[in-house]
Amino acid sequence: MGILHTLKSCFTAKPKLREIDSTRPASAGVTAVFHTPPILTEKPITQLATPTITGTTTPFTQQALIVATKGTYLLDESFPVPEIQDGEEVLIRNHAVGLNPIDWKSVDWNFCIPTFPWVTGREMSGVVEQVGENVTEFKKGDRVWTSTDYYRDIRSGCFQEYVIAPKHTVKPIPSKLSFESAACLGVCGLTAAMTLWKWLGIPMFDTAQSSQSSGNLLLVWGGSSITGQFLIQIATYSGLEVIAVTSERTAELVSRLGAKHVITRDDKSNDDIVAEARAIGGDAIVKAVDIVGPETAVYCMKALSSKSPVQLAPLSFLPKDVVTPPNVSIENVEMKWFVLNKISESYATALNSLVERGCVKIPELDVIAGGLAAIPEGLNMQKRGNLGGKKLVVSLRG
Ligand SMILES: NC(=O)c1ccc[n+]([C@@H]2O[C@H](COP(=O)([O-])OP(=O)(O)OC[C@H]3O[C@@H](n4cnc5c(N)ncnc54)[C@H](OP(=O)(O)O)[C@@H]3O)[C@@H](O)[C@H]2O)c1
Numbered sequence: 001m002g003i004l005h006t007l008k009s010c011f012t013a014k015p016k017l018r019e020i021d022s023t024r025p026a027s028a029g030v031t032a033v034f035h036t037p038p039i040l041t042e043k044p045i046t047q048l049a050t051p052t053i054t055g056t057t058t059p060f061t062q063q064a065l066i067v068a069t070k071g072t073y074l075l076d077e078s079f080p081v082p083e084i085q086d087g088e089e090v091l092i093r094n095h096a097v098g099l100n101p102i103d104w105k106s107v108d109w110n111f112c113i114p115t116f117p118w119v120t121g122r123e124m125s126g127v128v129e130q131v132g133e134n135v136t137e138f139k140k141g142d143r144v145w146t147s148t149d150y151y152r153d154i155r156s157g158c159f160q161e162y163v164i165a166p167k168h169t170v171k172p173i174p175s176k177l178s179f180e181s182a183a184c185l186g187v188c189g190l191t192a193a194m195t196l197w198k199w200l201g202i203p204m205f206d207t208a209q210s211s212q213s214s215g216n217l218l219l220v221w222g223g224s225s226i227t228g229q230f231l232i233q234i235a236t237y238s239g240l241e242v243i244a245v246t247s248e249r250t251a252e253l254v255s256r257l258g259a260k261h262v263i264t265r266d267d268k269s270n271d272d273i274v275a276e277a278r279a280i281g282g283d284a285i286v287k288a289v290d291i292v293g294p295e296t297a298v299y300c301m302k303a304l305s306s307k308s309p310v311q312l313a314p315l316s317f318l319p320k321d322v323v324t325p326p327n328v329s330i331e332n333v334e335m336k337w338f339v340l341n342k343i344s345e346s347y348a349t350a351l352n353s354l355v356e357r358g359c360v361k362i363p364e365l366d367v368i369a370g371g372l373a374a375i376p377e378g379l380n381m382q383k384r385g386n387l388g389g390k391k392l393v394v395s396l397r398g
Contacts, residue, residue, distance in 0.1 A: 058091070058129055064160035065372040066117040070110045073376050074117070082155030082164045087134035090170050092144060095126040096183035096367075097158045097375070099392040104379040112151045119157025121375075122149045123186025125179045126163070126396075128170075135167045143173040147186030147348070150339035159375055161396065168345040169338065174356040180393045181362040184226065185351065188391070189360075191335055192230035193351040194344070195313050199331035200287050202238050204350050217281045219243045221273075221300050222291030223259055224250030224389040226363050227315060231289060232257045233360045234351075240287070243280055245273055245296075250389045257361075270299040277303040288312045294319045301328055363391045371396045 064079035084091055103120055106112040113120070125145040128138045138144065146165040148156035155164035173182040196202040200218075218235050222228050223244025232242050236258030244259035251262045263276045277285065283305045290297035290312070297314035304310040306325070312318075313331040324330060338344045354360040366387070368378045371394070378392050 058162070062161040063372055064119055064157075065121075065375050066119055066159075067107050067113060068117050071108055073107070075373050076117075079119075079160060081162045082160075084130055084132045084164060085155075086166070087132040088167050089132045089164050090128055090135055090138055090144070090146075090167050091130040092124070092126045092146060092163050092165060092170070093129045094124050094158065094161050094163055094396050095179040096124065096396060097121050097394050098123040098184040098187060099375070099378050099382050099394065100187045101382060102187075104383050106151070107379075114152055119154050119160050120151070121158030121160075122151070123147055123183060124158040124163055125173060125182035125185075129162060132167070137167060138170060138172075143179070143182075144170050145173055145182040145185050146170045147190050147335070147338055149187060149190075149335035151336075156339075159372055161372070166339065166342075168342045169348070171348050171352050174352055177355065177362065179397065180365055180367045180395055183393050184362060184365070184391045185348075185355070187335070188226040188363075189230045189351055189355075190338060190348060191315065191333065192227050192234055194335065194338065194347050195231065195289055195315065195331075195333050196234055196238065197347055197350070198337075198344070199313050199333050200289075200311050202235070202240065202287075204238075204346075215241060216287065217241050217243060217285045219245070219277055219281070219285050219288035219300060219303055220259070220291065221245040221288065221296045223254040223262070225291045226389075226391045228254070228289075228291050229257055229363045229389065230360065231291070232259050234354065236260075237354065237359050243277055243285070245277075253389050270296060274299050274303045283307060286310045290314045290316065292316060298322055301325070304328060363389060365393050366390045368392060368394045370394070371398075 059081055061078040062081045064076050066074050066076050066079065068074045100122060102122065106120060128140050128142040128144055130140065131138055146169050148158055148163065148165055197204050218240040220228050220231055220242055223232055223246040232244060232254055235242050242259040243261040243263065244254040245263045245265055246254050248264045248266045251264050255262050261280045263273055265273060285304050286308055287310065288300040288304055290300045293316045297318045300312055304312065307327065309327050309329065311329045311331055313333050315333055318330060368374050375394055378394050382392055
């Protein structure tokens with residue numbers, strides 16, 4: 001009902017659209033699009049105080065980057081501002097969005113897009129604009145972040161100026177964090193936390209645990225990915241001994257984040273990497289997370305213990321036809337459960353606490369200026385890869 005209503009409004013509002021092809025640089029007629037979006041260094045915290053709220057009314061229309069058809073974005077200058085339809089919802093004014101591989105994959109390959117037009121984007125930070133009648137936790141002007149990794153409500157797509165989120169998915173921004181840093185907690189940060197705590201059954205941190213190693217070995221294939229960087233930090237804090245697979249370029253980074261053993265992958269076959277992992281862990285690696293793809297997920301399985309019960313979380317899928325040994329449990333990480341299951345709020349609260357206390361650091365950012373119009377080129381940068389462990393965030397703050 002909510003989605004239908006919003007889509008109907010979308011069609012009845014007078015459209016002012018500018019077309020942006022996700023696969024090409026912006027055309028000259030699209031004035032707001034940067035051919036190469038300027039990358040900013042992150043602004044110092046002193047410049048990041050909550051902006052003064054000017055005006056008290058929420059506009060009826062906003063700018064939104066909509067997916068018009070497969071692979072085509074349109075910048076709509078008068079897209080309806082989504083409305084609160086449930087007393088437990090929060091309307092957030094968007095200040096920064098994090099970019100993730102799923103954002104371009106879903107548009108290019110046409111999945112997780114229920115209909116056209118659609119608004120994608122799964123993580124953001126900003127300030128509270130309105131709250132539903134049953135929301136006492138937040139008030140207008142509060143600095144917050146959210147994860148909207150459930151793609152079936154167009155009001156929650158993050159590539160628009162105003163975003164609706166259920167209150168259990170909204171968290172205050174840790175005190176020392178900028179909007180841009182907070183914008184990358186919702187997908188990679190939360191995925192790492194929930195993969196460990198929910199799917200791999202690692203007890204949620206407590207202070208006593210943090211200083212002790214359990215001796216349990218965790219293999220992280222793709223350690224320098226943004227998800228990997230969060231995962232290594234949280235796992236190490238939780239007492240796991242991490243073996244990370246990464247390139248030579250990012251080996252020092254993952255070591256600094258806490259990986260006890262680093263296997264560099266340059267010029268090596270996956271069989272070589274498995275042999276190195278087994279040389280380190282013997283037949284005692286009991287948990288693995290693959291953050292690269294179906295092929296490396298299979299090799300993760302080969303590095304795991306052949307006798308003990310073991311768990312593998314393949315974040316980028318496992319081939320359908322793979323034969324899983326009886327001692328291996330495959331944990332399918334589906335982040336929609338953060339939105340659909342209210343008790344998952346505890347994972348975001350715990351992650352926030354780790355960040356607040358400085359136990360988990362935010363990855364180095366490349367902040368792209370230019371607002372929503374810069375997102376398609378930002379996604380192209382992500383598609384090209386080679387980001388060297390830096391997270392792409394788009395600032396909507398001018
Ligand atoms: N299931 C879920 O809910 C979920 C949630 C979040 C992410 N994901 C998936 O997880 C994957 C990573 O996401 P992300 O945003 O964290 O990615 P990202 O930051 O873009 O990670 C890319 C990095 O992976 C590393 N890499 C590439 N090939 C590798 C290989 N063969 N072995 C080891 N490392 C390799 C590269 O670093 P080096 O060159 O330094 O090695 C590269 O910089 C994506 O496929 C994403 O869709 C799934």
